[in-house]
Amino acid sequence: MATPLEGITVLDLSRGGTPLSCSMVLGDLGAKVINISDPHQRRRGRTDQASQLEERRNAAFDPLFRNKVSVELNLRHPEALKALHKLAEKADVFLEAFSPGVTTRLGVGYGTLKGMNPRLIYCSITGYGQDGPYRDVGGHDIDFLATSGSLVNIQEGEDGSLTSVNQVGIFTTRGVMAAVAILAALLARERTGLGQYVDIAISDASLYLLAPILSQYLQRGVLPSRGEPDLSGRVPYYALYKAKDGKLLSLACGEPHIYDALMTAVGKTEWLGKQREQSLYPAMRTFLRETFQSRPRDEWFDSLSSKGVSVAKVNSLSDVVTDPQVAHRDMVPTVGYLGTEAVRHVGVWPKFSHTPVAVPSMGVPQGSNTLEVLKGLGFSVEQLDVMRREGAI
Secondary structure (H helix, E strand, O other): OOOOOOOOEEEEOOOOHHHHHHHHHHHHOOOEEEEEEOHHHOOOOOOOHHHHHHHHHHHHHOHHHOOEEEEEOOOOOHHHHHHHHHHHHHOOEEEEOOOOOHHHHHOOOHHHHHHHOOOOEEEEOOOOOOOOOOOOOOOOHHHHHHHHOOHHHEEEOOOOOEEEOOOHHHHHHHHHHHHHHHHHHHHHHHHHOOOOOOOOOHHHHHHHHOHHHHHHHHHHOOOOOOOOOHHHOOOOOOOEEEOOOOOEEEEOOOOHHHHHHHHHHOOOHHHOOOOOOHHHHHHHHHHHHHHHOOOOHHHHHHHHHOOOOOEEEOOOHHHHOOOHHHHHOOOOOEEEEEOOEEEEOOOOOOOOOOOOOOOOOOOOOOOOOHHHHHHHOOOOHHHHHHHHHOOOO
């Protein structure tokens, strides 16, 4: 049986997180995914048979790399660049997650590849998009959750349990993932001429989102403990801190160079290069907690983000709707008016260069468009009157 995305070729220059999961989904749906990596980025280690076996095992258990062909190309070399250009000439999708401007400098920017392949879909995945005041601000998942207002929508119950106000399961699994499956079915219809039934289970999709965690259990048979992973707040440089004005900042300084940028910015150069020394964590957490109490949150954000630190403001929903990045990206647009009252919605997130989406329109009361739609189908006024009297409309 043909797969939904059979015949679709994806070039994936991403190296982690969301972009790799995106191409994982495309690969799962049948696309041919070619993952392009820089040979200098490969982890170097022992070359004995045991370590090679472990490397193969790690790759085999990592769902982010399944259904993919892996190719190493140093794009700073002209022949490697030429090879990528040849791949791009025949590809359907080009996926990258570099900081804005990097691919242009490498010779694989949209303007270049578009000239070689006008049918190419070029997708850039970054923290804050290709424009706006936060465009060049680094970050990780906790930062983007903070900026969006998601972090403050976690409520603590009387029994100490935590509940998310944001219905992540409904919006992520039923919404976004279902849309992906529907798009895949539409593509399949273009080839087969047939529609098909798409069965989406929220439980299936929720488990799918646990792929990186579940894969570790399937490989090692060990369950992760609460608070154990670095990204759950175990380390003091990937956590939330309260500033002088009572507002929160998120730090996401896991990479060595970002950790060092943080320590330099807060004047603790004696801790440079010591991010894995767990004995320092209590003192480090206390120091950071006290330090961030010395200035307002926005001052810390402006200062740290300009020095290469992954940091974000933990926005409330009232902060979100006035945030300059959100405003620049038109993510809370006015979609209409009720009298003199402006009606605002959350905006549409993809920004297309040639087929821009329209600002969403307001909803209307049930049945408002019945007559015009039925007239468009050829029903006469007399027929509509009968249907109304008989309760059909």
